[in-house]
Structures are given as C-alpha cells and as structure tokens.
Amino acid sequence: MIPTIRPKLELLSETLIKKIIEEALIILEQRGVFVENRQALDLFCDSGMRVDSKTHRVYITPGLVEDSLDSAPETITLFDRTEEKAYIVGGDHVHFDPGSAAVHIFDPKTGRQRPAVSRDVQNFIRVTDALENIHFQSTGLMSSDVPDKIADSYRLFLALQYSSKPVVTGTFRVEGFKPMFDMLCAVRGSAQALADKPLAIFDACPSPPLKWSNLTTQSLIDSARAGIPSELISMGMTGATSPVTIAGTLVQHCVENFCGVIITQLAAKGSPVIFGGSPSSFDMRKGTTPMGAIETMMIDSGYAQIAKSLGLPTHAYMGLSDSKVNDNQAGFETGIGAVLAALSGINVISGPGMMDFESCQCLEKLVIDHEICTMAYRLIEGISQREDPIATSLFAELGDEM
Structure with missing residues (x-):
C-alpha cells in the first residue's frame, strides 16, 4: 500500500524560525524578563542567573533556555476520569476544547447575551461531555452567582x-490552586495517582510585554511540582502590547513562553508544559482584538511551528469567532480557524462554542462547531489507498454493462 500523506500547514521557513529563536535568546539575556514571584526569583538565583531584586528583572542565558527546553517532555498523556481513555498531547495529535473563562452565555430564548449562572455552566459541561470530537472539557464559562473567592474552584x-x-x-x-488540586486528588485517589495520570491542564498567562505576575508564576511552580501540565498562554497584541509585525510578535511570544518553560523546569525538572497562547492582531480603528482575523491565526500557526521545531507540545485559541451572534461570520471564522489549527498540528485547540472576542459561550454554536471539528479531523487523515488495485477490479467486474 502507498503511504498516506497527512496534509500540513507551515508558514515559516527553517531560516526564519532560527532567526526568531536567536532574537528571543538575545532579548532574554540582554533585556531580561520581569518576574514578580519571589519564589521564582530564588529559583533563578540558584540556577546562576543575574537577578535584579529591586526591579524583579531576570536575565536568562541561552544555556539555561536550552537545558530547560531539553528537559521538558515532548509529549504528555492525559487520562479521563475513568483512567481508561488516554489522550496524547504532542507530535501532531489534535484535540479540541471549548475555550475558557467566558463571562456571558448566549440565550437562545432572547437572542441576546447575559451573565452566566451555575445552571448555564452545568448545561455547558454536559453538552461538551456528549460531543465525541471535543476531546477535552474546559472550565470555559464563569458563574456570576457564586462568590469571587471560589469562582475558579x-x-x-x-x-x-x-x-x-x-x-x-x-x-x-x-x-x-490548593482546593483545585485537592479536588483533582480526590477524583484520582492520591497526589501520586494524579501525577501518574494527569486529569487537568492549568493555564498560565504572562502579561505582555515580558512580564510574569506573582499569580501566574506561582501557578507554574505549583503545577510543576504536582505533576500537572501547565499551558503557557502568551497574549501579545500586534502594535499594542507586542511588535506590530507578525514576526516581531512571534519573537516576543517566544521570549515570554521560554521564560515560562524555564520556571516549570527549575521548579521540577521534566515537568509537563505546553507551548500555547492567545495572541491577536490589534484593530487600531476600533481598539479590539479580533481572534477571527487571519493575521491572528497566522501568529498561532507560526508559534506552534516554532514550538514543534523545539519538540514541545502546542496549544492555541482557534476555531472561535468574534461575532456576537451565531451567524454566517461565526461559521466562517470558526471553520477556517479549526481547519488551519488542525493542519498546523496544534495539539490543544481551544475555541469551539466561543464568540464575541472570547467573552461569550453559545451552546448552539458549540454543537455546530463540533461538526466543524469532525470535518477538520477527517481532513488531516488524508486520502489513503484502501484497496489494491484501487479501482480497476471494480470496473472489470462491470464488464460490458456500462
């Protein structure tokens, strides 16, 4: 049988990837990164890095970057609650999940958005659980009827x-982190069982440009030591909080995520980490961050290609829309994003169900998006030779009947 070719999308040449990484290493060493968390600063000091304790700026050598990239695992295996179904995160394995942290739900009865309440979150989770090709659940909707102190847990x-x-x-x-960790341990049975068979991914978002806050850094440290995969979500906006060019934004994206990888590896060498993000182009006229813009998708595909060249699992916010209703725009932006993400081989694709600049979830859209995800999966299977000969024997059987 002739081998099947998996279709792939690659936007960067090897030379450009090398150039972007080189400039990221220069910025890390010469400009440095702001790290607010004292525990992380101590880790950097212990590793021999130059740390300015007054400005909280860390200057990171290329050697530490390379060591950290080498020790981070190329693949991560997640398990469902039953521990029977495993999902490989890495290589060209593709998994969809429905975005995260939307504050509104689209109400089909009124045709308008409204703040989500607990019942909406329950329905959202149930629908997601029933959709076969949405592989991962997400805490993608916020309840407005619970105290802020327990909103995450x-x-x-x-x-x-x-x-x-x-x-x-x-x-x-x-x-x-602790109550969330305790809940995961309760489901798995113990902290060791959770580390052996991870059930969750914890997102951690740097603050562009070149800043890691106390909260997100502590999440990286706690997750690494618990064996929970961290997902790095750099969020540069071209021309606003990152360079105006796509290539320039990719350089900054690498700087911020390289720092995140290093923190996880200093906290626990070999801990699982995913090179992800939610960057966007920036609409100077309207002051918005269109996630459905083709430039945003190009940034996503670009940094994923860089991460793959370094042997890291990947993530992106794609397969979503900026539309405020479930209309033609929603279908087009979601469809092209899901297909481009799958062709790019991005491992964790967050987005189905989301609209209005990542602020709203729509259950009807989620069901439609599931069909789009199913088509994307079929596309990357490629065209295979299923029989030998392919078709001549079929025509021979017809004889003179045609």
Whole structure:
C-alpha cells in the first residue's frame, strides 16, 4: 500500500524560525524578563542567573533556555476520569476544547447575551461531555452567582461532577490552586495517582510585554511540582502590547513562553508544559482584538511551528469567532480557524462554542462547531489507498454493462 500523506500547514521557513529563536535568546539575556514571584526569583538565583531584586528583572542565558527546553517532555498523556481513555498531547495529535473563562452565555430564548449562572455552566459541561470530537472539557464559562473567592474552584468542581473528560482550567488567585488540586486528588485517589495520570491542564498567562505576575508564576511552580501540565498562554497584541509585525510578535511570544518553560523546569525538572497562547492582531480603528482575523491565526500557526521545531507540545485559541451572534461570520471564522489549527498540528485547540472576542459561550454554536471539528479531523487523515488495485477490479467486474 502507498503511504498516506497527512496534509500540513507551515508558514515559516527553517531560516526564519532560527532567526526568531536567536532574537528571543538575545532579548532574554540582554533585556531580561520581569518576574514578580519571589519564589521564582530564588529559583533563578540558584540556577546562576543575574537577578535584579529591586526591579524583579531576570536575565536568562541561552544555556539555561536550552537545558530547560531539553528537559521538558515532548509529549504528555492525559487520562479521563475513568483512567481508561488516554489522550496524547504532542507530535501532531489534535484535540479540541471549548475555550475558557467566558463571562456571558448566549440565550437562545432572547437572542441576546447575559451573565452566566451555575445552571448555564452545568448545561455547558454536559453538552461538551456528549460531543465525541471535543476531546477535552474546559472550565470555559464563569458563574456570576457564586462568590469571587471560589469562582475558579467552583467551575472545576462542576466540570469534575458532570464530565469524565480531561479538563483545561486555571486558577484566579494564588490561594486557589490548593482546593483545585485537592479536588483533582480526590477524583484520582492520591497526589501520586494524579501525577501518574494527569486529569487537568492549568493555564498560565504572562502579561505582555515580558512580564510574569506573582499569580501566574506561582501557578507554574505549583503545577510543576504536582505533576500537572501547565499551558503557557502568551497574549501579545500586534502594535499594542507586542511588535506590530507578525514576526516581531512571534519573537516576543517566544521570549515570554521560554521564560515560562524555564520556571516549570527549575521548579521540577521534566515537568509537563505546553507551548500555547492567545495572541491577536490589534484593530487600531476600533481598539479590539479580533481572534477571527487571519493575521491572528497566522501568529498561532507560526508559534506552534516554532514550538514543534523545539519538540514541545502546542496549544492555541482557534476555531472561535468574534461575532456576537451565531451567524454566517461565526461559521466562517470558526471553520477556517479549526481547519488551519488542525493542519498546523496544534495539539490543544481551544475555541469551539466561543464568540464575541472570547467573552461569550453559545451552546448552539458549540454543537455546530463540533461538526466543524469532525470535518477538520477527517481532513488531516488524508486520502489513503484502501484497496489494491484501487479501482480497476471494480470496473472489470462491470464488464460490458456500462
């Protein structure tokens, strides 16, 4: 049989990838990165890096970057709640999940958005759990009817209660990690069992340009030491919080995510980490960040290609829309994003169901998007030779009947 070719999208030449990485290393060493967390600063000091304790700026050598990239695992295996179904995150394995942290739900009865409440979150989780080709659950909707202090842990509680799928989540407070960790341990049975068979991914977002806050850095450290995969979500906006060019934004993206990888590896060498993001082009006229813009998708595909060249698992916010209703725009932006993400071989694709610049979830859109994801999966399977000969024997059987 003739081997099947998997279609792929690659936007960067090897020379450009090398140039982007080289400039990122220069910035890390000469300009440095702001790291607010004292525990992380101590880790950098212990590793021999130059740290300015007054400005919280860390200057990172290329050697430490290379060592950290080498020790980070190329693949991560997540398990569902039953521990029977495993999902490989790495290589060209593709998994969709429905975005994260939307504050509104689209109400089909009124045709308008409104603040989500707990019942909406439960319905969202149940629908996601029923969609076969949305592989991961996410804490993708915020409840407005619970206290802020438990907003992060409550949404994880609901996800664990109403779904068996692995969960993409994250904490909003330094104190929020422990109750979320305890819930995951309760489901798995122990901390060691959770580390052996991870059930969740914790997002951690740097603040562009070149800043890691106390909260997100502590999340990286806590997750690494617990064996929970961290997902780095750099969010540069071209011309606003990152260079105006796509290539320039990719350089900054690498600087911020390289620093995140290093923190995880200093906290626990070999800990799982995913090179992800939610960058965007910036609309200077309207002051918006269109996630459905082709330039945004090009940035996503570009940094994913760089991460793959370094042997890291990848993530992106794609397969979503900026439309405020579930209309033609929603279908077009979601469709092209899901297909480009799958062709790019991005491992964790967050987006189905989301609209209005990542602020709203729509259950009807989520179901439609599931069909789009199914088509994207079929596309990357490619065209295979299923029989030998391919078709001549079929025509021979027809004889003179044609």
